[in-house]
Amino acid sequence: MEELPLRPELRGRTAYGAPQLQVTHRLNTNENPYPLPESLLADLGTALAEASRGLNRYPDRNAVDLRADLATYLTRTSGEPVGPAQVWAANGSNEVLQQLLQTFGGAGRTALGFTPSYSMHPIISSGTGSGWVDGHRRADFTIDTAAAVAQLREVRPDVIFVTSPNNPTGTAVDLDTIGALYEATTGVLVVDEAYAEFARPGTSSALSLLPGRPRLVVSRTMSKAFGMAGLRLGYLAADPAVVEALQLVRLPYHLSSLTQAAARTALAHTDELLATVDAVKAERDRIVAALPAMGLTSVPSDANFVLFGRFADAAAAWQALLERDVLVRDVGLPGWLRVTAGTPEETDAFLTALGEVAAAHRLGEGG
Numbered sequence: 001m002e003e004l005p006l007r008p009e010l011r012g013r014t015a016y017g018a019p020q021l022q023v024t025h026r027l028n029t030n031e032n033p034y035p036l037p038e039s040l041l042a043d044l045g046t047a048l049a050e051a052s053r054g055l056n057r058y059p060d061r062n063a064v065d066l067r068a069d070l071a072t073y074l075t076r077t078s079g080e081p082v083g084p085a086q087v088w089a090a091n092g093s094n095e096v097l098q099q100l101l102q103t104f105g106g107a108g109r110t111a112l113g114f115t116p117s118y119s120m121h122p123i124i125s126s127g128t129g130s131g132w133v134d135g136h137r138r139a140d141f142t143i144d145t146a147a148a149v150a151q152l153r154e155v156r157p158d159v160i161f162v163t164s165p166n167n168p169t170g171t172a173v174d175l176d177t178i179g180a181l182y183e184a185t186t187g188v189l190v191v192d193e194a195y196a197e198f199a200r201p202g203t204s205s206a207l208s209l210l211p212g213r214p215r216l217v218v219s220r221t222m223s224k225a226f227g228m229a230g231l232r233l234g235y236l237a238a239d240p241a242v243v244e245a246l247q248l249v250r251l252p253y254h255l256s257s258l259t260q261a262a263a264r265t266a267l268a269h270t271d272e273l274l275a276t277v278d279a280v281k282a283e284r285d286r287i288v289a290a291l292p293a294m295g296l297t298s299v300p301s302d303a304n305f306v307l308f309g310r311f312a313d314a315a316a317a318w319q320a321l322l323e324r325d326v327l328v329r330d331v332g333l334p335g336w337l338r339v340t341a342g343t344p345e346e347t348d349a350f351l352t353a354l355g356e357v358a359a360a361h362r363l364g365e366g367g
């Protein structure tokens, strides 16, 4: 068979994606398991029917109304004034990140992120032709600010990713560290806050650092706390000049009229949608509290998931849980697995299954 003339950096690669298996308890992709409120479903029907009447026309290329609604949401929940000119939206925050890399990364340029972190950051970087450098973390997965600053000064990346709360480890990064990283670089610093709504009390958003920092970007998504992963709506807040720069690479009409209408309708139901966040956080904390009795531990979590371990062989523990109809995520960190916090019933099922397998799979004393 003749080989396709793939770009060299794509040869031999396999496509990214968590297994989508038919399992009763799917706790592997950090979605919100709660069904959407009936009142929202009714309003979506009306709004989408209305928007459909205009489907013969291209959508609002600048998504002006949606960006105003997102700005209002950020201002209301963070207490930081964010205006529509500071907001940009796309099909999932993954597309937002891709547009950032197309604008500020690309051929001959370098992106850096502190691994282990969101695996899409290096993948989107290579997809846009940007080089990738792994930033370092301590063994407990926290960022050593002094070491990170030194690495940024040496590597001089064009785009820097900080995921806060971090995925897959769960812990938020403090604002002093983010401020220090910003000062240590002339690149664009992207704080990926996909899980911001789940943070423990006292954890502040990097939105408060935006004033006076024109190279700082905060990205958010409706896929996690809002429970709208199927909608594909991500967004960012930054200096208006960043939003203007992104216009150079965004495809015209990238956000369909249906997406814009559905997202605006969902934002009008923000309070109902986010009402499940406290319930999910309670389940997260219940998982964390149950682990020590099984001889297991976790990494402090500000997200809707828990990195738990340690196991002698994480892949074997993952398989044992799967055999008990519980699907968690093997994120490739030796000894650790990640579980999404959802409903009380899901926590019950997870803890029961884990109770059955923990003794056989946990890392032995002194191991």
Ligand SMILES: *Cc1c(COP(=O)(O)O)cnc(C)c1O
Pocket: 030, 091, 092, 093, 094, 095, 118, 163, 167, 192, 194, 220, 221, 222, 223, 224, 229, 232, 233, 234
């Ligand atoms: C889930 C996740 C996203 C969300 O991506 P979408 O494209 O908005 O669904 C972004 N960043 C991180 C770190 C995530 O875990």
